[in-house]
Amino acid sequence: MGVLALYSTQLFSQASPHYKGGLKVNFGDDGKKYLRIISWAQFQGVYSDDVAEDQSNTNFMVRRARVLMFAQINEKFLILTxxxxxxxxxxxMSPTGKSEGSQLFFHDVWAQYTIATDHVVGGGLHYFNGISRLNNQSTLNMMSLDNNRQSWSTLGLSDQFARHIGVFAKGKFDRLQYRVSINDAITTGLDTRDAMADVAVYGGNRLLGSKDAGKTYSGYFDFQFLDQESNFLPFKVGTYLGSKKVFNVGAGFFLHPKGSVILDGTELKGEDVQIFAVDAFYDTPIGEKGSALTAYATYQTNDYGANYLYSAYGTGSMLYGHLGYVIPGDVEKTRFQPYFTYASNSYDAVDDNRNVFGIGANAYLSGNNSKLTLEYQNQKFGETTRGTLTLQAMIYL
Structure with missing residues (x-):
């Protein structure tokens, strides 16, 4: 993809009348040799009704603070950090900013090479994930306050914060886009439990070794019926605010042979992790007054091993959807987008479903580049019900 096409796509995705591409440093007159820098921050105030008696109901948080850079010296290869x-x-936080929670870390570091028109291979710490659109979600332009947590289905279990180290290929055949990858599984993930009988533990690489349980395989494919989206970067747009007319249907997978372990008598037995999903995304302008509709739905089956249930993850199925509507208004001024979200997660290990409902609104001060989000979320799982009210301010340059 040429630089001008890339910039046009970026402008579409931000839907801001004031954003003109951000910081780009050219190292030549033809625009093929450049460095592009993107920065964003999200600050939240959160009220929760489910806290200990000695804790405050209201807290503040820097939800995300990021810098992304990519550069190329010609159209054949690119590096991203x-x-x-x-x-x-x-x-x-810590008194001197040295604790683990205070530290910056690499989310992505990869290099990619164009091997043919519309086809690229690469490797490194990357985000070319499988499963669904939400497992490849950008955090710059989500329609809701945040991503559906269960859709980042391998986060911390087989990867580092939804990124694997490995090799990938991505591209398109006319309107069919694809991304596939082969990666190393993390040795010690979030699930550090010892092996148990009748209940799988996601620790194959740690407990069985990398020879038997060290590799993961993933892919995502979507057919684009209307306007085509960019696949220059892996990050899927959450809402175009009507600046494109998009209708995509996709399907994806994640496979980790012997990724989980179960205790069979005195022997450790590996169980394959298998996750599959289908989804659909629709974003369209409505009329000529700046209104727009964004809709998304996905169904996912999760097999992490027998009776697996750990934090947000569990063997079973998931149904998720969201719908948002941009109220008609001048695109040069603040626009508002009320929305709702719903997720239902079933688990083989328990009888109860985890149901999560959210309702909120975005105030776009300058498209996705400057917005305020207010969302109430209610989560019910078994006897536990938790409600949170969050106000978030985000700026993206």
């Missing part, structure tokens, strides 16, 4: 921090709050 992305670093930042997440969820910095009073519990993760």
């Amino acid at each position: 992305h670093f930042g921090l997440n969820s910095l709050n009073s519990s993760t």
Whole structure:
């Protein structure tokens, strides 16, 4: 993809009348040799009704602070670097900024090579994930306050914050886009439990070794019926605010042979992790007064092993959807987008579903580049019900 086409796509995705491409340093007159820098920050105030008696109901948090840079000296190859921090709050701060929660870390570092028109291969710490659109979600332009947590289906289990180290290929055949990858699984993930009988533990690489359980395989494919989206970067746009007319249907997978382990008598037995999903995304302008509709739905089956249930993850199925409507208004001024979200997660290990409902609104001060989001979310799982009200301010340059 040429630089001018890339910039046109970026302008579409931000839908801001004031954003003109941000910081780009050219190293030549033809625009093929350049360095592009993107920065964004999200600050939240959160009220929760489910806290200990000695804790405050209201807290503040830097939800994300990121810097992303990519550069090329010609159209044949590119390097990308992305670093930042997440969820910095009073519990993760430290007096001198040296604690684990205070540290910047690399989210992405990869190089890619164009091997043919519309086809690229690459490798490194990357975000070319499988499964669904939400497992490849950009955090710059989400329609809701945040991504559906269960859709980042391998985060911390087989990867580092939804990124694997490995090789990938991506591209398109006319209107069919694809991304596939082969990666190393993390040795020690979030699930550090010892092997148990009848209940799988996601620790194959740690407990069985990398020869048997060290590799993961993933892919995502979507057919684009209307306007085509860019696949220059892996990050999927959450809402175009009507600046494009998009209707995509996709399907994806994630496979980790012997990724989970179960205790069979005195022997450790590997169980394959298998996740599959189908989804659909629709974003369209309505009329000529700046209104727009954004809709998304996905169904996902999760097999992490027998009776697996750990934090947000569990063997079972997930249904998720969201719908947003941009109220008619002048695109040069503040626009408003009320929305709602719903997720239902079933688990083989328990009888209860985890149901999550959210309702909120975005105030776009300058498209996705400057917005305020207010969202109430209610989560019910078994006997536990938790409600949170969050106000977020975001700026993206």
